[in-house]
Amino acid sequence: MEFGIIDWIQENMRSDMMDQIMSGISFLGNAGMIWIALAVILIAWKKHRSCGLTLAVGLIASGVIGNLFLKNVVARPRPCWINQSVELAIASPLDYSFPSGHTLVSFIAATILFNYNKAVGAAAYVLAVLIAFSRLYLYVHFPTDVLAGIILGIAIGLAVSVLMNRLMNRMMNKSAE
Numbered sequence: 001m002e003f004g005i006i007d008w009i010q011e012n013m014r015s016d017m018m019d020q021i022m023s024g025i026s027f028l029g030n031a032g033m034i035w036i037a038l039a040v041i042l043i044a045w046k047k048h049r050s051c052g053l054t055l056a057v058g059l060i061a062s063g064v065i066g067n068l069f070l071k072n073v074v075a076r077p078r079p080c081w082i083n084q085s086v087e088l089a090i091a092s093p094l095d096y097s098f099p100s101g102h103t104l105v106s107f108i109a110a111t112i113l114f115n116y117n118k119a120v121g122a123a124a125y126v127l128a129v130l131i132a133f134s135r136l137y138l139y140v141h142f143p144t145d146v147l148a149g150i151i152l153g154i155a156i157g158l159a160v161s162v163l164m165n166r167l168m169n170r171m172m173n174k175s176a177e
Contacts, residue, residue, distance in 0.1 A: 002142040006079055009137055010086055018137065019089035026090065026134040028127070029102035032059050035109040051116040054164040058112050061156050062105040066149070071096040078140055086139045093140055099148035100141045103132040107153025108160070115161040128153075 028034045036059060042052025076098035080088055095101075106128035114121020132150060135141040 002144060003079065003083065005143050006136055006139055010139060013137065022134040022137040023089050025130050026102060026138055029106055029131040029134075032062065032101075032105040032109070034127075035059055035105055038109070038113075048116075050164070050168050051113070053168075054116070054161060055109060055112050057164055058108040058157055058160040059105060061160055062101070062108050062153075065156065066099055066101050066104040066152070067095065070099055070152075071101070074098040076142075076145070079142055080139050083139075088139060090138055090140070097141055098145045099152055100132065100135050100145040101149070102135050103128070103141075103146050103149025104153045104156075106131045107150050108157040111154050111157025112161050115157075 035055065039052050039055040039059060042048040042055060045052070075096050078093060078097040080086060080092050106124075110121055110124035110128040112121075113124045132146045135146055136143060
């Protein structure tokens with residue numbers, strides 16, 4: 001069934017223009033770079049430093065939980081490794097497929113941003129959905145890889161937001177004493 005979904009995308013949506021668009025959107029999620037850049041900007045901006053720090057912790061959690069732990073424990077091959085007849089618009093990734101790291105980091109970031117600012121978070125969720133879809137379009141993830149990235153990303157984003165909020169409140173209370 002999963003191949004049915006991504007094969008349908010290939011057969012019905014694939015075009016040179018879409019290859020360029022989806023490759024560009026996916027590129028934004030490479031190594032979480034758009035989210036890292038945003039975290040750095042927010043940390044440098046005193047008014048939004050707590051959001052930037054929370055985002056940075058979320059990004060670290062994404063790397064540890066998703067890329068270092070889950071990908072290696074599950075060790076799921078990518079669809080493009082199994083069905084090599086599909087010509088990829090990007091280089092074939094070298095790491096395992098589950099969960100989608102691009103999706104995981106994007107949904108962690110969007111969830112954290114949404115907790116700080118609903119409008120910014122909503123825009124981040126739109127970008128996260130586009131990045132997640134790009135991974136299916138580019139034939140480098142199965143739908144369940146992306147679904148796991150979404151679910152884990154939201155859960156980790158919420159957990160990091162709660163933990164960082166508590167930590168920052170404790171630090172502020174101690175400094176006020």
